[in-house]
Amino acid sequence: MQKYIVGNWKMNGTSSDLQEISAIAALATQYPLVDIAICLPATLIARATASMPDFAIGGQDCHHEVSGAHTGCVSPPMLVDAGATLTIIGHSERRSDQYETNANICAKASAAHAAGLKSIVCVGETLAERDAGQALEIVLGQLEGSLPDDATADWLSVAYEPVWAIGTGRIPDESDVAEMHFAIRKQLISRFGSNGEMIRILYGGSMNGENASMLLAIPNVDGGLIGGASLTAVKFEPIIKAAA
Ligand code: PGA
Numbered sequence: 001m002q003k004y005i006v007g008n009w010k011m012n013g014t015s016s017d018l019q020e021i022s023a024i025a026a027l028a029t030q031y032p033l034v035d036i037a038i039c040l041p042a043t044l045i046a047r048a049t050a051s052m053p054d055f056a057i058g059g060q061d062c063h064h065e066v067s068g069a070h071t072g073c074v075s076p077p078m079l080v081d082a083g084a085t086l087t088i089i090g091h092s093e094r095r096s097d098q099y100e101t102n103a104n105i106c107a108k109a110s111a112a113h114a115a116g117l118k119s120i121v122c123v124g125e126t127l128a129e130r131d132a133g134q135a136l137e138i139v140l141g142q143l144e145g146s147l148p149d150d151a152t153a154d155w156l157s158v159a160y161e162p163v164w165a166i167g168t169g170r171i172p173d174e175s176d177v178a179e180m181h182f183a184i185r186k187q188l189i190s191r192f193g194s195n196g197e198m199i200r201i202l203y204g205g206s207m208n209g210e211n212a213s214m215l216l217a218i219p220n221v222d223g224g225l226i227g228g229a230s231l232t233a234v235k236f237e238p239i240i241k242a243a244a
Contacts, residue, residue, distance in 0.1 A: 003216060003243035004157060004200045004223030006120060007038040007230025008060065008088060014044070021048050023233035025055035027240055034243045035223070038230065039088050039120075042074050049083025058086035061094055062117070064107035076115030086118040088225070090146055092163045095122075102145025110148045113155050120157045120202065120225060121146050123184075127164035135162075135176075136183055143187055153198035159225040160184060165205025167227060174218060177203060181220035209238030216243050 007024065021038065028036040037056035040048055049057050059082075063073040079087055089112065090105035109119045123142040125135040139160065147156065160180055165171050172180075181201050188196030203215050204225030215221055223243065229235045 001198065001200060001222050002033065002035050004035045004037075004202060005236075005240050005243050006036075006058075006086075006088075006159075006202065006223065006225050007236060008091070008204075008225055008227045009038065009040050009231065010060065010093070010227055011041060012231060013041050015047065017044070018047060018051065020232055021057075022052060024230070024236055025052040027233060027237055028055055031240050031244045034240050036240060037086055039086070042079070042082070045079065045084050046082040053083070056085050058084050058088065058117075058120075060088045060091065062087050062089070062108055062112050062115075064104065064111045066111070066115075076112045076117055079112075079117060080115050084117065086120065087112050088120050088122065088159075090142075091122045092124050092161060092166065096163075102142055105146040106148055109146070109151070109156065113148070113150075118155045118157070120159050122159045122161050122204070122225070124159075124161040124163050124166075124205070127162075130162065130164065135180065139180060140183060140187055143184060144191075147191075151192060151199065152195045153200070157200040157202060157223070158184060158188070159202040159204045161204035161225060163205075167206070169206050171206050171211055171215070174214060177215065177221065178218050181218065185220045207239060209235065209242070212239040212242035 039058040059079045062076045089108045112119045125138040129138045200222035202223040202225045207224045208229040
């Protein structure tokens with residue numbers, strides 16, 4: 001399975017960053033054995049895809065409807081119109097800030113697929129949930145509720161992102177990542193059969209040039225969803241190199 005390395009720029013980036021995005025796009029040509037993508041703020045997507053039409057550029061969320069009275073929201077066909085080929089869905093920052101539920105997230109993933117976008121659906125436990133011994137139960141529950149029944153490896157990936165590891169510089173023990181990714185894989189296979197074997201499971205949360213080799217070598221870690229360390233080509237490249 002080819003590793004999938006995806007940058008999540010979150011609420012960062014203006015037109016002055018287009019050059020940095022193009023430096024990141026150049027890495028995709030340099031490392032053809034790694035699938036590389038970058039998920040940008042909606043305001044930058046059209047400009048970035050216009051100058052980098054062959055690079056995979058995505059959104060960070062989408063609405064579950066095609067159009068209508070939803071002030072401030074962006075629909076999957078709008079992302080496609082801007083040139084996006086993928087989107088993140090159900091990031092923990094949206095689950096907490098925007099109160100997104102598993103059902104919302106599942107509907108968004110279906111809508112994204114209907115519009116022709118690939119999706120990365122995020123799951124992950126909080127520190128309190130991990131400390132209470134509930135990490136597996138929480139994550140597998142989110143997985144069950146957030147994935148559409150017709151999910152296939154062609155258009156869907158999962159990102160396991162422990163909430164307490166995001167942006168903190170802390171990562172789980174290797175054995176905890178292995179345990180969680182194995183449990184996710186098991187559930188994907190039991191629900192989706194052979195497709196479940198092929199759905200890529202990314203790890204996210206403080207992945208960087210120093211820890212990427214270790215994290216990406218763990219069984220069932222098929223790539224990474226990277227925030228802070230994806231903001232410059234210089235910080236992103238070592239992760240891609242580790243994946244290659
Ligand atoms: P981080 O973010 O790499 O900055 O921890 C990861 C994410 O939230 O997707």
